[in-house]
Amino acid sequence: MTEMIIQARNVTVEFGGAAVLDGVDLAAGRGEIVAVVGENGTGKSTLLRCLAGLQPPAAGEIGVLDRPPADEPGFWRDVVLVGDEPAWYPGLTVLEHLELMASVHGGSRLGAEEALESFGLAGRRDMAPPAMSTGQRQRLSLAMALLRPSRVLLLDEPERGLDAAFRARLASILTAYATAGGTVVLATHDPGLARAAGARFIVLEAA
Numbered sequence: 739m740t741e742m743i744i745q746a747r748n749v750t751v752e753f754g755g756a757a758v759l760d761g762v763d764l765a766a767g768r769g770e771i772v773a774v775v776g777e778n779g780t781g782k783s784t785l786l787r788c789l790a791g792l793q794p795p796a797a798g799e800i801g802v803l804d805r806p807p808a809d810e811p812g813f814w815r816d817v818v819l820v821g822d823e824p825a826w827y828p829g830l831t832v833l834e835h836l837e838l839m840a841s842v843h844g845g846s847r848l849g850a851e852e853a854l855e856s857f858g859l860a861g862r863r864d865m866a867p868p869a870m871s872t873g874q875r876q877r878l879s880l881a882m883a884l885l886r887p888s889r890v891l892l893l894d895e896p897e898r899g900l901d902a903a904f905r906a907r908l909a910s911i912l913t914a915y916a917t918a919g920g921t922v923v924l925a926t927h928d929p930g931l932a933r934a935a936g937a938r939f940i941v942l943e944a945a
């Protein structure tokens with residue numbers, strides 16, 4: 739039987755008395771990719787923030803790796819959230835951002851040079867991230883997330899700014915991550931990317 743990695747039951751979130759999520763369930767096993775889809779404002783980002791321990795639900799239970807998600811170092815050693823763009827370190831190049839990530843997180847899944855190749859950034863290695871295009875910065879965010887060891891990837895619209903060819907490449911990167919035993923939950927407006935990655939779909943509707 740598949741080992742359950744994420745179990746969220748009956749999750750309810752309210753803002754200003756209005757329900758944004760109303761009794762949402764989500765389960766994801768080891769090696770599984772789950773795509774959360776739905777119209778703008780249906781709560782996809784909010785659900786990811788709940789799974790990351792950044793948004794306490796008004797009701798419901800959430801377990802990630804057999805414990806409630808919590809915004810603390812032990813949790814973030816196993817779980818990676820890619821949402822809004824990270825803050826870039828002033829003065830560090832693309833390659834140095836990757837090297838920093840590799841040195842902070844021992845046992846990285848990819849070397850910095852390998853990540854440059856895999857994420858199509860070899861030609862940008864000496865640039866400062868703020869000088870790159872939106873899609874190139876998104877590739878770097880994803881490279882930094884995939885380079886470090888983890889068991890769970892939470893991705894909020896990972897397709898943001900990416901061209902069609904790299905979306906296809908990302909699908910295969912996510913499939914490889916799951917095949918190696920990782921669990922992925924992505925909120926996305928690109929069902930093609932999710933299908934290509936072999937994701938199971940959860941559709942959110944307005945609460």
Ligand SMILES: Nc1ncnc2c1ncn2[C@@H]1O[C@H](COP(=O)(O)OP(=O)(O)OP(=O)(O)O)[C@@H](O)[C@H]1O
Pocket residue numbers: 753754758776777778779780781782783784785925
């Ligand atoms: N911190 C907050 N305070 C008040 N309302 C919020 C907060 N965060 C989210 N909301 C509201 O919750 C609803 C869901 O937002 P959320 O960003 O989760 O939706 P989404 O499905 O990810 O949308 P999109 O597809 O546009 O990215 C929106 O109506 C939003 O205004």
